[in-house]
Amino acid sequence: MRYIALKQELCNNIKELKNDDFFLLEGKLVFKNASTGHLVKEYLHHKLGNEVKIYTQKPRNWPHWNTEYEMELWFDNLPKIC
Numbered sequence: 001m002r003y004i005a006l007k008q009e010l011c012n013n014i015k016e017l018k019n020d021d022f023f024l025l026e027g028k029l030v031f032k033n034a035s036t037g038h039l040v041k042e043y044l045h046h047k048l049g050n051e052v053k054i055y056t057q058k059p060r061n062w063p064h065w066n067t068e069y070e071m072e073l074w075f076d077n078l079p080k081i082c
Contacts, residue, residue: 037071
């Protein structure tokens with residue numbers, strides 16, 4: 001539920017972000033576009049400061065996926081922000 005609430009908050013507060021721009025996969029947010037991932041990272045840094053560590057990396061794109069993803073983002077100790 002924490003990630004569902006997070007996704008709703010992000011989509012409601014970042015006007016450039018659409019619901020299908022990113023997905024939750026294995027505890028990480030996976031973005032179709034790296035620039036969208038960076039918008040989310042900036043938003044979370046602004047909202048949370050140094051309270052949480054945010055990590056990014058290029059995801060592994062599996063051959064059976066229909067979409068190629070450019071960035072994944074995950075957290076240490078994500079507090080309840082919604």
